Amino acid sequence: MIRLSAITPSGPVQLGNYLGAIRRWAAEGTDEDVYFISDLHAMTASHNPSRLRSLTREQLAVLIAAGVDPTSVAVQSDLVRELGALTWVLECTCTYGEAARMIQFKEKSAGRSSVRLSLLTYPVLMAADILLQGAHEVPVGDDQRQHVELARVLARRFNGTYGEVFVTPRAVVPPTAARVRDLADPSRKMAKTAKDAAGTVFVLDPPDLVLRKIRRAVTDDRGEVRYAPEEQPGVANLLEILAACTRKDPEELAGTVKDYAELKETTAEAVVEELRPVREGTQRLLDDPAELDRARAHGADRSRERCRHRLDAALRMSGLT
Structure with missing residues (x-):
């Protein structure tokens, strides 16, 4: 059974990320699990390219240093060609109404005359992350459950229209972890992107x-x-x-x-x-960029290899190859 989890490089890894997720991934992960540094998702808001690149490397190093199996870790953009192809196929499977109903899109676009199109479409990219790897389970909080449901809908629709290609994933509640609150304001969660x-x-x-x-x-x-x-x-x-x-x-x-x-x-x-x-x-890993690059390349190769047949089947059955 494959489980897929991700962390977005929107800021430096903080104590809540480590105690709530990363430490558990290291202790409980299996050879089949997949862990993504979702740098493409970080682009739905204004970002600094060099900072995004630096945070992505930092998060990769943190996961490996924490004990997560390096071969199970991949940087999302290293699979940009595979994900780009499948995202387009899934966008042609999804409706505007389904994408626009996503709660995060409605909340973040409310009252704004102009928002990035990626804010609307990134749940389809998230579906591609999940379906490309054949994930059976996706541990998520309540704020992401709706996105996993969209992945389920798209998997069933594609399979029903073109033929069986995708596993239908399900959202699961991750094991109870420490509720790490902001030290200066315990009414809110500790966050990577806190202004203070x-x-x-x-x-x-x-x-x-x-x-x-x-x-x-x-x-x-x-x-x-x-x-x-x-x-x-x-x-x-x-x-x-x-x-x-x-x-x-x-x-x-x-x-x-x-x-x-x-x-x-x-x-x-x-x-x-x-x-x-x-x-x-x-x-140590950040001070040895060659070693970190080797680990990153190995993780990308393994992730690419495990998804290649699924992408080939999706492209073939939808009439593209």
Whole structure:
């Protein structure tokens, strides 16, 4: 069974990405799983080409340094010819109404007189990502579930019109992971693209910066270390981060810490140690571009090989070859 997951290089990899997804991919991934650095998706908004290129390499290095099998990792644009061909076939299978109904398109285009066409069509590109690799399952959050449903619709429609080519994928809920919130504003998730980076711990942040950010984390004026996410979101966020790093229960940890200062210090030290091997491994790969290029090329070759027969069949059965 093939599972496909992706991470978009819209910003540097942050602690929530690592604890919530990347660490799990490294621990639980199989030889058949596929992990994409979806740099094409990052182009639906205005972007700096050199920054996109740099973030793509950085994310590739982070995944490999974290222990994800390099042969299971591919950069999306390395398959641009294959994906471009299949995306066109699927766009000719999709209707405007189906694409325009996507919630993210409606939200991001609301009130704007002009938006990029790619904002409308990228769910079809996402369908091509999924269908080209023959993915059976796609672990996604609620915000992407509708896109996987579109991939299901297009797979069934193509198969019913031209003949069986594609696996019909299904969205699955990923295993419960740490809910990492912004350190400066625990009402929102920690994000790669936050305007204020003070509340975001990035995987490549040096240890002293990680310590400084966590020591400045928002708590409250109660002065009591309890795991109460609704009443004390800042304290609960620190406990959940500490729990994720130490593989312990946040409620149990709350009883071992006497005050907020100790909680921040203990959490900061745990995060630094959790990220240390990933940060150091990533830096080694970034300092050895030839090695990173070899890993990237190998992953692209494997991904290309596993999808070639499926693309050939889709082109042939739709009348293009």
